[in-house]
Amino acid sequence: MRIRFITFSALIFPLIIGNPVTHAVELTQGAMLSNSCAACHGTDGNSPGAIPSIKGKSSAFIANSLKEFRDGKRPSTVMGRHAKGYSDKEIQLIADHFATLK
Numbered sequence: 001m002r003i004r005f006i007t008f009s010a011l012i013f014p015l016i017i018g019n020p021v022t023h024a025v026e027l028t029q030g031a032m033l034s035n036s037c038a039a040c041h042g043t044d045g046n047s048p049g050a051i052p053s054i055k056g057k058s059s060a061f062i063a064n065s066l067k068e069f070r071d072g073k074r075p076s077t078v079m080g081r082h083a084k085g086y087s088d089k090e091i092q093l094i095a096d097h098f099a100t101l102k
Contacts, residue, residue: 030097033090036082037098045098055101062095 034045037054041047045055054062068074070083070091086094 028093028097030093033086034094034097037094040078044101054098057098059092059095059099062098063091066091066095 037045040051041054042049042051045053045057047053065074066079066083066086067088069076069079070086072080074080083091
């Protein structure tokens, strides 16, 4: 009897509350990596203050800037330390993510 109840519950419960998978928003790797940028550059790269907005900038501009910060070729206070944690592939994913935001 217990097995039937568990099976029945597993089949019926998602119908009652709705399937959580159908409500999920696809989160790309670039979007996940870019979450740390929000603290300074604002949600979705749209800065609320003096820090530059990066939303909608070209992928090449963002990638080149991050690599220059990472490699110490561009002066910074914080960006160099953040960028050091990313590989070229991760930088490209972040750049592509912000470039797609309009």
